[in-house]
Amino acid sequence: MNRKQKNKKVFGPITIMIIISAVIAILSWIASVVGLQADKTIINNGMLETSLTTVNNFLSADGIKYLFGNALLNFQMFKPLVMVIISLIAFGIADTSGLLQVLFKSLRNLKSSTVTLLVVLAGFVSTIFGDYSFVLLLPLAGLVYKYIGRNSVLGVITAFLGITLGYASGLIFNYDHYLLGILTQMAATIDVDPNYSYSNFSTLYIMLGSMLVMVPLVAKIIDIKIAPKFKKPLIEESDMGVSKKGLIYTSIAFIVMILMLTYMITPVIPGGGILLDNSQDVFIARLFSDSAPFKEGFMLIFLLMMMICGFIYGKASKNLETSQGFTESLAKCLQNSGYLLALMFFASQMIAILEWTNLGEIIVCKIVEMLSLLQISGVLLIVVFMILVIVMTIFVPSTLMKWTLVSPLIVPLFMRANITPDMTQFAFQVADGIGKSFTPLFSFFIILLGFMHNNNADEEYSISIFGTIKAVLPTVLIIAIFWIVLVAIWYLAGFPIGIASSSVL
Numbered sequence: 246m247n248r249k250q251k252n253k254k255v256f257g258p259i260t261i262m263i264i265i266s267a268v269i270a271i272l273s274w275i276a277s278v279v280g281l282q283a284d285k286t287i288i289n290n291g292m293l294e295t296s297l298t299t300v301n302n303f304l305s306a307d308g309i310k311y312l313f314g315n316a317l318l319n320f321q322m323f324k325p326l327v328m329v330i331i332s333l334i335a336f337g338i339a340d341t342s343g344l345l346q347v348l349f350k351s352l353r354n355l356k357s358s359t360v361t362l363l364v365v366l367a368g369f370v371s372t373i374f375g376d377y378s379f380v381l382l383l384p385l386a387g388l389v390y391k392y393i394g395r396n397s398v399l400g401v402i403t404a405f406l407g408i409t410l411g412y413a414s415g416l417i418f419n420y421d422h423y424l425l426g427i428l429t430q431m432a433a434t435i436d437v438d439p440n441y442s443y444s445n446f447s448t449l450y451i452m453l454g455s456m457l458v459m460v461p462l463v464a465k466i467i468d469i470k471i472a473p474k475f476k477k478p479l480i481e482e483s484d485m486g487v488s489k490k491g492l493i494y495t496s497i498a499f500i501v502m503i504l505m506l507t508y509m510i511t512p513v514i515p516g517g518g519i520l521l522d523n524s525q526d527v528f529i530a531r532l533f534s535d536s537a538p539f540k541e542g543f544m545l546i547f548l549l550m551m552m553i554c555g556f557i558y559g560k561a562s563k564n565l566e567t568s569q570g571f572t573e574s575l576a577k578c579l580q581n582s583g584y585l586l587a588l589m590f591f592a593s594q595m596i597a598i599l600e601w602t603n604l605g606e607i608i609v610c611k612i613v614e615m616l617s618l619l620q621i622s623g624v625l626l627i628v629v630f631m632i633l634v635i636v637m638t639i640f641v642p643s644t645l646m647k648w649t650l651v652s653p654l655i656v657p658l659f660m661r662a663n664i665t666p667d668m669t670q671f672a673f674q675v676a677d678g679i680g681k682s683f684t685p686l687f688s689f690f691i692i693l694l695g696f697m698h699n700n701n702a703d704e705e706y707s708i709s710i711f712g713t714i715k716a717v718l719p720t721v722l723i724i725a726i727f728w729i730v731l732v733a734i735w736y737l738a739g740f741p742i743g744i745a746s747s748s749v750l
Contacts, residue, residue: 368407
């Protein structure tokens with residue numbers, strides 16, 4: 246093994262996360278020594294409330310106690326952990342049964358550029374499912390690319406960029422849009438316009454319009470900047486059985502399950518809506534609130550559907566002839582996922598350390614303070630705001646946490662500059678998605694690395710944090726420029742951005 250290979254081995258993702266955690270700890274000590282602090286303004290009980298936020302020194306007795314006293318809890322509370330495990334089980338049975346292969350093998354006849362376009366489009370559309378889109382689409386894209394003879398690692402990256410770069414867009418709003426809208430309305434009404442009311446459809450036109458523009462653009466740039474870096478593997482013909490009868494039976498079972506699920510989430514049908522949180526008024530909140538059975542059971546629903554469909558097709562095609570074969574197939578995708586679990590453990594500690602120190606929160610507050618002091622308005626204000634949101638997202642990927650800190654001061658600032666709260670929120674969401682595309686502090690960026698590793702046949706590529714950032718960053722920066730230009734043009738042209746909503750007050 247030469248020195249270059251040794252360096253790649255030593256400075257893998259886990260090593261880098263340990264180094265980042267150590268750097269955060271040292272910075273927290275330095276910041277506490279110099280007395281770094283920031284004013285944090287939030288909305289509490291309909292009133293603006295400002296408090297002083299200081300840095301917690303991680304290299305202190307309290308920090309050491311937190312590390313050892315919460316390590317297991319941090320891992321257990323790591324949001325993607327359970328979702329990823331269930332997703333791997335579900336795709337294991339679907340892959341082993343031969344179902345996914347027979348469904349997607351026909352895509353071999355499509356051009357590579359068309360496949361990229363479809364995956365990016367799926368990324369934009371899947372954002373309606375929020376964070377679930379990452380654990381569903383990333384492994385699926387890897388499998389699809391394997392079936393059609395393209396590099397699986399490329400498929401995972403393409404799906405990830407489709408989701409992050411399209412998180413503000415899509416066919417319709419998601420639960421994050423709804424939660425952000427609540428904060429937007431509170432910020433707008435508190436001391437500027439008490440009659441303002443946020444609508445979930447207030448950015449529908451710009452969402453649909455931007456999707457039509459950005460999907461082919463993102464796909465094209467991925468094909469130009471990223472795809473050439475990945476070799477096209479040889480297509481390995483599978484010896485799995487193909488059953489048209491099994492496909493018919495599986496389709497019938499799938500349709501029946503979809504109808505049952507539709508009944509359980511439709512409140513207007515007698516006896517229906519049992520998976521909804523009926524304490525909520527808006528349907529998207531009924532589906533995805535923290536108390537909604539549908540949200541809590543979403544991955545279980547997906548697993549059961551894959552198990553039933555995989556079992557039916559596997560039996561019909563004789564790819565799963567015994568019950569033992571079916572049971573073993575459930576663990577197929579977990580067999581080489583130890584590295585992914587290790588990544589999630591160290592990522593959970595790194596992210597928890599950052600949150601405990603308050604460094605990220607202070608960075609956001611300082612950026613908001615700086616922006617509020619700038620004497621700019623109009624399109625320049627929008628452009629500067631989007632750039633600064635990208636920067637703050639590198640340190641604080643949490644969308645809701647950032648908007649809680651940003652909206653109380655920035656929404657009124659934009660309103661006084663004749664920019665609507667709806668446009669402000671959309672610009673924020675665009676920049677938030679761009680920033681998430683390349684920050685290692687975003688939990689699903691670490692999941693990206695794990696799925697890349699799982700799809701890295703024969704360890705052909707060296708998977709690393711900075712290597713992945715280097716691979717995607719040119720594409721992300723180009724797309725960021727186009728996104729900012731698109732938002733700026735929409736604002737300058739005065740186009741309506743949604744139903745009864747515009748970009749200018």
